[in-house]
Amino acid sequence: MTQLASTLLSIISRVFSLDAVYVITGIVLWILSLLSFRDRINPRRVRTGLFWLILGAIFAFARSTAPDATGVLPNWLTGLLVLFMVAIDGTGGVSRGHYNESTKEEQIIHARRLGGRIFLPVLAIPIVTFLFAIAFRILKLDVNRGALVGLGFGGLCAMATCLWITRDRFETMMQEGRRLNDAMGAVNILPQLLASLGVIFTAAKVGDLIAGGIYKIIPADNLFLLVLANCLGMAMFTIVMGNSFAAFPVIATGVLAPLIIQPFGVRPEMVAIITLTAGSSGTLMTPMAANFNIVPAALLNMRDQYGVIKFQLPYALTLWSLHVILMWLMIKLF
C-alpha cells in the first residue's frame, strides 16, 4: 500500500515538474514548426520551420539543472544547435507567414456574442500559476519553480478553456499561436542567448576587470564619490550583463564591502539592498535585458524595438540618482 502511494507520488511529481512543462512547450513548438513547413505561400518556410523544430528539440531534450533531470541532449550538442539556429536567423531565414487572420469586424461580432466569457482562458493562466505556487509552498517545495510549472499548466488550461468557449478547431488555435510567435520571431530566444553571454563573460572574468578598473579610479577617502562609484559600477555592469543579479556579487565583493562597509563601518544590509536596486535602474536602460525590454516591444508589435527603453530612460536615470543620494544620506544619518 505504501509502495503504491510512493509510486503514485513519484508519477505526480514527474507530471507536475519543470521538465514535463519543457517537454510540453517543445511539443507546442513542434506543432508551430509543422504549420510553418506547411505554409506554402512563405518562401522561407523550410528555414523558419527548421528554426522552431530545433528550439522544440532543445526544449524537450536538453539536460536541465534539476537533480533528477531526464534530458538526453549533451551540452555541447545543445550549444552547436544554438549556433545553427543563430545561423538560420543571421541569414534572414526566420520570417513571418500567413495565418488566415480574422478581420476587425469579425472580432467585434464574436466579442458581442461571447461577451465577458472570452476573459476566462486569459485569466486561467495567472490563476493556475498562483494555485501552483501556493500548492508548492504548502508542500514546502520551491515556490518559484511552482510558478513556472503553473505557467506551463496554466497555458494548457487556457488552451482547453479557449477551445471550449469558442468551439473552434485545434489547428485554428495553433495558427493563432504561430501568428503571435512569428511576430516576435528570433527575438524569442534572445534572453536565453544573453544569459549564455553572461556566463561566458563571467568565465572570462570580464566582471573582475570592471571592478578592478573602478577600484583604481576612485579616491578611497571621499564617501560621496565612493557611493557614486558603487552605484555607477552596479548600473554600468548591469547594462553590460543585462542582469543585476550577475552584477551584484562582483560589485559587492569588489567595491561595496572593501571600500564602503569596512572603512566607514556601515550597516551592511542598509547599503546592500540599495546597491542591488541601483542595478535594477540599469536593467531598465539596457537592450541586454531582452526579456524585460526587447521581447515586450516585440510582443506588442512596437515599431521601435528600443521603444520600451526610451520610455523608461528618464525614469531610470532619475531613480538611479536618487539611489546615490539616498545611500549617501543614510550612511551620514545612521
Add this chain to the structure above:
Amino acid sequence: MHPADLFKLIGIAIVIVGLALRLRTTLVVVTAGLVTGLAAGLPLFSGDRVFEALPFLTKPGQEGIINMLGKAFADNRLMTLFIITLPAIGLAERYGLQEQSASLIRRFAAATVGRLQIVYQLFRVLTGIVGIRLNGHPSFVRPLIFPMSVGAAEGVLHASSAEELPTDMVEEIKAANAASENYGNFYGQNLSAVQPGILLVFGVMAGLGYAVSVWSLVMFAIPIATISVVLAAVQFWLLDRNFQKSAATTR
C-alpha cells in the same frame, strides 16, 4: 591593467557597435560570446568524451565555450516558457479579447491610460510582496493591460475605435504598459523575503562574512520601493497630461 585583459573587453565593444548599427541581435550576441571566450583563452569544447582526441579545440580541465553556451541556454529555458501561453491568447484575440477589454474599461469614466498603469504597477508590487514571481508581459500586458489602455485612451479622446488614435500615441501606450510591468516587478519583488533578489543579497553578504537578516534587507528595500511608485505615478500623470493636450489640439 594587462593588455591581454583589455582584449577581453572586445566582446562588449562588439555588442555596443552591433546593437548601435542594428545588426541582427542574435548574431551579435553569439559572436560577442565566442570572441570574448577565445580572447580569454577558453577552449571551444570541454575535453571529455567525443572531443578528447581533438587537441586544438580543447584544453585539459577547462569547460568549453560551446558547452557553456549549451548549458546556459538549456538552464534558461524558463525565460522562453511563455510560448506555451500564445495559442490560447491568440485564439482569444481572434474572438474579440482586445475589443472586449477595451469596452470593459470604457465603462469606467475615471479610467485614463496613466491611472491604469499606476493601478497595474501597484498590483505587481502586491504580487511581489506576496512572494510570487511571474512574467507579466505575456500573461497580463499583451492580452489585458494594452487593450484596456487603448480603451481608456479612446474614452479620453472620444475616439470610437483604436484605428482613430494617432500611431505615436499607441506606441507610447505600449511602452508605458511594458514599463509599468517592469517598474512594479523590479522594485516590488524586494519587499518579500522569499524573492530571489533578497536571497541573492543575503547569500552574497553571508559569503563576505556579514550575517544580515533577510527581514532587515526587506526593511531597507521599502524606501526605494516607495520612491519607485511615486516617481512612476509622476511619469504616468505626465503621460495623461500629454494625451489630454493632444486631444485638445486634434478637436
